[in-house]
Amino acid sequence: MNLLTLDLSAIDWARAQFALTAIYHWLFVPLTLGLGLIMSIMETKYYRTGDAFWRKTTQFWQRLFGINFAMGIATGIILEFEFGTNWSNYSWFVGDIFGAPLAIEGIVAFFMESTFVAVMYFGWEKVSRSFHLASTWLTWLGATISAWWILVANSWMQYPVGCEFNPDTMRNEMTSFADVALSPFAIDKFCHTAISSWIVGAVFVVAVSGWYLLKRREAEREMALKSIRIAAIVGLIASVLAGATGHKSAQTVAAVQPMKLAAMEALYDGGTAQGLKIVEGIEVPYALSFMATNDFNGFVPGINDILKGYTRADGTVEPSAQEKMERGRAALASLAAYRKAKAEGADDTTVNCQLSIINSNMPYFGYGFIKDEAELVPPVAVNFWAFRVMVGFGGLFILFFAVILFFDWRKKRPTPNPSREGGELLPITGEVGRGAFPAWLLWLSIALVPCAYICSESGWLVAEFGRQPWTIQDMLPVGASVSDIGSSAVATTFWLFLALFTTMLAVEINIMLKQIKRGTE
Secondary structure (H helix, E strand, O other): OOOOOOOHHHHHHHHHHHHHHHHHHHHHHHHHHHHHHHHHHHHHHHHHHOOHHHHHHHHHHHHHHHHHHHHHHHHHHHHHHHHHHOOHHHHHHHHHHHHHHHHHHHHHHHHHHHHHHHHHHHOOOOOOHHHHHHHHHHHHHHHHHHHHHHHHHHHHHHOOOOEEEEOOOOEEEEOOHHHHHOOHHHHHHHHHHHHHHHHHHHHHHHHHHHHHHHOOOHHHHHHHHHHHHHHHHHHHHHHHHHHHHHHHHHHHHHHHOHHHHHHHOOOOOOEEOOOEEEEOOEEEOOHHHHHHHOOOOOEEOOHHHHHHOEEOOOOOEEOOHHHHHHHHHHHHHHHHHHHHHHHOOOOHHHHHHHHHHHHHHHHHHHHHHOOOHHHHOOOHHHHHHHHHHHHHHHHHHHHHHHHHHHHHHOOOOOOEOOOOOOOOEOOOOOEEOOEEOOHHHHHHHHHHHHHHHHHHHHHHHHHHHOOOOEEEOOOEEHHHOOOOOOHHHHHHHHHHHHHHHHHHHHHHHHHHHHHHHHOOO
16 A cells, blocks of 8 residues: 555544444443443342342343343444454554454354353243353353453554564564463553443442432332442442552553653653643642652653653663654665565575664664654643543542442431321332432432443543554554545445444433333333
C-alpha cells in the first residue's frame, strides 16, 4: 500500500467504524462478567441451603444475563471481522501473533460458554444440583477466560513482546507464547478490566432491586433486599480492588507508555515530585509521582520531555522523537535494500550488512512512518477528562456501596404505613432484618446505572486514545495499518452498523425492561 496515495478519510472512517463497534460491544461485556459472578454466588447459596427462594432468584437474574449475553456475542463477532476488512495491513503484519489469542478465545472460551450456558438454562430438572451449579460457574468462567484472551491481544498492541520481525516474510512472528500471554501489561489490564466489570453488574443488580422496592412489589421484595446485599458486597470489594489494580496498571503504563500517562495528566513539562491534577489548577501534591513510580519524589516525564528526549530513572537515555524518526526511516530503507539484495542474489556480506542495520533500528521501526513529531502526541483533552471521569466515578462507587451496606447493617424499626388497613407495619422503602434503604438511595442506585457504563467506557477511551497514533506501540501507526479501500465503502458500512447496533441496543433494553417488570414469575 502506498501511504502517499492513501485516502486519508478512509483511515478516519475505519477508526470511527471500529470505535463504534467496540463501544457498543463493551456495553454488553461488563454486565455479562459482573452479573455472571453475582448469579453464580446466588446459585451457590441455593446449592448450600436447598432453599427454593434462591433458585427462583438465580433464575430471574439468569434471564437478564442471557439477554445481554446474546447481544454481546453478536457485536463481538462483527468486531473481529473488521480486522480483516478494514485493517488488513495490520492483520498481515502481526496476524501470527494477534491471531493466536483470538483463536484460543474462539475455540476454548467461546465453546466453553456455549456448552455450559445451555445446561445452565435448560438443565434445572435434567442434571444434579451440583452439576448445574458447576455449569453456571463455568459459563461465567468461560466469559471471563474469553475476556482474558481478548485483553491479551489488546495488551500486546499496547506492549508488543515475545515477537521478532522477519524481513523475508515482512511479518512479525511469535517467539514466545508465554511472553505474549503473561506479559505484565496483560495481567494488569485483565485484572483491572474484569474487576471493574463486576462493579457494573453490582450497580445493575442494586438498581433493579431498588426499583422493586420503590414500586412496593411485594412479590419481589425479599429477592430485591437479599440481591442488594450480595451485589453491594461484590460491588464494594470490586471498587476497592479496581482502585488497587488501577494503581498497578498506571505504573505499567508509566514504564512502557509514558506518552499516554503524560496525556492523561496534561503534563507537558515533567519532573520529580509531580502532583496529580484533580482539575486544571488543583492537584494533590506528589500523588502523580507516587502513582507512576511508587516514590513520592519519582521522576515523571512530560510530553515535551518525551519529544525532546530524556533520561529514565534507571539511567537509560530515551532518544528524542526526531532521532527515533530518523532511525525508523533507516530501518525502512535498509529493509528495502535487504529485500532488493536478496532478490538480486547479492553476496552474504551485503545482505547481512543491511540485516544488521534493520535489527539495530527495529525498536523504532514504526517511527519511520511518522512525518511530524506532533503526530506522536495523543488527544490530550480526551485522555485528561476521560481519566478523571473514570477515577471520579470509581471513588463514588466505593462510597455508594459502603452506604448501601451501612443501611443494610443498621438496625431500624419498620415505619408504620397508615395506608394499609389495620396499621400494618411495612417499611416505605423496604426493610430486612437489620436495615432499611431510604428512597433517595434507591433512586440514586437507578441513576448510577448509566454512570457505571460511562465509567467503564471512559477507561477504554484512555486505553485506546492514549496510545495514538499507534495501532501497535512504536511498531505500526494507524496510517500504515488500514486496508487500501475507499472511504465511501467504509462510510456506508459505518452508518449501517450504527443503525444495526442502535436497533439491537433498543431491542435489548426493551426486552430487559419487560423481563424486569414481569419480575420473578
